[in-house]
Amino acid sequence: MRLPCLPLASLLVGAASLLTAPAPALAHFQEILPSADVLPEGGAVTLDLVFTHPMERGPTMEMARPRSVGALIDGKTVDLTSGLAEKKVEGKTAWTLSTRLDKPGAAVFFVEPQPYWEPAEKTWISHFAKVVVDGYASGEGWDRLAGLPVEIEPLTRPTGLWTGSLFRGLVRHDGKPASSAEIEVEWANDGSVRPPNDAFVTQKIKADPNGVFAFALPRAGWWGFAALIDGPPAKAPDGSPAKTELGGLFWVKATDMTSAPASAAK
Template identity: 70%
Template sequence: MRTLAAVATLIALTSPAFAHFQEILPSEDVLPDGGKVTVDLVFTHPMERGPTMDMAKPVRVGVVTEKGVEDLSSSLNEAPIDGKQAWRLERAIAEPGAQVLFVEPKPYWEPAENKYIVHYAKVVVDGYASGEGWDRLVGLPVEIAPLVRPTGLWTGNLFRGLVLKDGQPVPGAEIEVEWVNDGSVTPPNEAFITQVIKADDMGVFSYAMPRAGWWGFAALIDGPEAQSPDGTPAATELGALIWVKTTDMGSSK
């Protein structure tokens, strides 16, 4: 029995902790004729297609346009997935220009890692294919500033971003990258699930996206020390996330 318990403990300690990603995914990244966009907010493991975690109602959901910041929290509707809480909103885009949609979630307690996870996520939707305003910052505590327009990207394009904390670059920041798996890809092994890259001394990173679809970039930064639900010391993981979509040449989707 002791041997079996030791083996179980060893497996638990050596098993990788797969990456959590706060999704904020619109139905389209570019609306050439304007119209409505549906935005899904799910806390999950994109490449593995789950499991989905319960996502409490966000602290704040909003959008940044040339007019400033607008709170969209009242537009949220419950949209459970596999019995887990998730959220959805619809937004009408009637003017040209980038809509920088963002979410500030409530901290998520992950007992397996003894830490709280707070992922500030954003995505850009381009109204009327304007190509304008895509580099507007939300002003989140941690944020990725895109250095490449994050809309209208072809598969294989190189995406570059600048990792910021409190508005300042984060040299050497670690960035996890995952693709939202539509079921067409089975990773050969666990090493292929989450790609990991590091920012340079200026906080800048780059990654070439090899497949069409949605890609999430999560810069992970240590947050303040916290207390676990049982009162013992715990860590806080702050995530700066941005989502970008790639499209195959010759494809209309």
């Protein structure tokens, strides 16, 4: 049986469509990952700030020096910007800082980055990211707000979470609940998981009319929640019209339950 011969023009059109078909958009996540989510005895903590695609382990984007990095500790805001140190991740600029928690209570760390220009989407991206580190496993102070333009307020204590725990949050935009906000969720892949296809890379949630969402943490490790809000129109570097994306990010860590030695059982 002979297959029909397609006209050359049809073949050329088909090939062109394959070449111009848009690639799936990669979710950008501003990481602010500490060396631990709980410091049972207080002490030092190191935070790494990387702008990347966590589930796919890259590519990493160039990150300009943040406008500010700080922490809410004992009801006061501590400016940590001067402690930033530059480092390289995949040849791109990232940042790190170290500090100490010497009193009981949670520290709510946050970063305000410089806007990032994404030419593929003609969009300026500003992701305001937070993470909580609990000093002396106090279990207190974890729900304080930093007053960021877009911010996730945790409704579940974000420290000491077991794998499988349900994390709940409330998306706020300019301090008010963001009705039906879209939240993207990714796991900071350590190389042990290969997604079956692109649908598994970024999980997506829609908040309810009160801005509340929930997600069960299926695997141990760091999970990032990115609440995305359309910002005002802007100008691209070449002066053409552009969009802005404002993101409120929150990071939580899930930990596997393990069997305790018999001597430790109570």
